[in-house]
Amino acid sequence: MDxxxxxKAARTHxxxxxxxxGDAVGRTKANVGHWETGKHEPKLDQIQAIAxxxxxxxxxxxxxxxxxxxxxxxxxxxxxxxxxxxxxxxxGYLVQSHVPDGFVEYWTGDPKAFALRIKGDSMHPRYRxxxxxxxxxxxxxxxxxxxxxxxxxGKCLLKQLNWVRQDEVQLLSIxxxxxxxxxxxxxxxxxxxxAGSVGPDxxxx
Numbered sequence: 192m193d194x195x196x197x198x199k200a201a202r203t204h205x206x207x208x209x210x211x212x213g214d215a216v217g218r219t220k221a222n223v224g225h226w227e228t229g230k231h232e233p234k235l236d237q238i239q240a241i242a243x244x245x246x247x248x249x250x251x252x253x254x255x256x257x258x259x260x261x262x263x264x265x266x267x268x269x270x271x272x273x274x275x276x277x278x279x280x281x282x283g284y285l286v287q288s289h290v291p292d293g294f295v296e297y298w299t300g301d302p303k304a305f306a307l308r309i310k311g312d313s314m315h316p317r318y319r320x321x322x323x324x325x326x327x328x329x330x331x332x333x334x335x336x337x338x339x340x341x342x343x344x345g346k347c348l349l350k351q352l353n354w355v356r357q358d359e360v361q362l363l364s365i366x367x368x369x370x371x372x373x374x375x376x377x378x379x380x381x382x383x384x385x386a387g388s389v390g391p392d393x394x395x396x
Contacts, residue, residue, distance in 0.1 A: 194238070195229040201247035202227075215244040219268055219296045221393045270294040271325055273394060274305045277349065279313025283369045285339075285347040293394045299386055301327035306389075307339070314349065317365045321391030324349070332384035337365065339383045342374070352382065 202212045202223070209223040216237060225231040233241070242249045275289040287307075295306045306323040317337070318324060324337075332338045332352050340348045340362060350362035353371060360379060362372045 193229070194232055195227050197247075198223070198233070198241060199227045201241050201245040204247045205245040207245070212241070212245070216240040217268065217298065219389070219393065221296075221390050225390070268296045268298040270395070271297050271299065271304045271306050273308060273323060276308045276310050277324075277347075278309065278311035279349070279366065283348065283364065283372065285349055287347055293396045295323050295325070295389050295393045296395070297325045297387070297389055299325065299327055301329040301386075303328045304386070308394075314365050318349075318388055322388050323391075323393060324388050325386045326383045327386045328381065328383040330384050330386070332382050337385035338362075339385060340374075341380045341383070342378050343380045344378070348372070349385070355382070 198212075202209065205212070207215070208220075209227070210220040213220045213223045217240070218237070222231070226233050238249070241247070271294060273293045273295060275287055277285045277287050280286045297304070297306070304325060304327045306325050309318045309320055309322050309324065311320055324339075326339050334352050334354050336352055338350060338352045340350060340360070342348075348362060349365060350372065351365060353361040353363050355361075355376075358376050360374050360376060360382065362374065364370070364372070
């Protein structure tokens with residue numbers, strides 16, 4: 192059984208909606224929907240939490256039941272403000288509109304987290320029009336992660352962080368429309384980690 196089918200079976204076994212399962216394991220209805228369609232796969236601790244909360248047997252993924260309680264309780268999601276819209280410009284930089292217009296629900300421990308709504312198809316297929324990227328400025332970005340980079344000249348980029356050196360940073364394009372971009376560090380105001388994305392139906396007012 193695929194993991195997406197197992198999640199739906201576990202939820203049905205309990206008689207829960209996607210919202211109820213999400214509440215039980217500290218995720219959103221959208222997260223559960225993505226798991227059940229196969230858009231995203233849950234992490235191991237989330238699979239274990241689903242099995243525990245629903246009483247449904249763990250899937251045959253080589254996961255053994257543990258009699259050791261986890262050290263930390265699963266954290267709950269919270270409302271993250273949407274601070275504007277972004278789309279890719281012809282020069283590879285973001286075109287940004289700073290108009291707060293709602294909130295999206297997302298798990299994060301960063302009190303400074305914010306979300307940006309994607310407009311246009313310039314970031315497809317990584318990010319689709321209408322989706323939201325959640326940015327966590329307080330958490331250090333690591334190479335290989337998507338980041339929002341703000342420059343002192345006011346320009347902004349949504350890229351993948353390739354590497355950071357003492358005097359330079361190299362960024363890779365998300366949509367493969369541009370080559371690697373190497374920028375002097377003295378031009379960079381901040382590099383903010385992108386924690387993930389949520390669907391267009393996730394926003395509340």
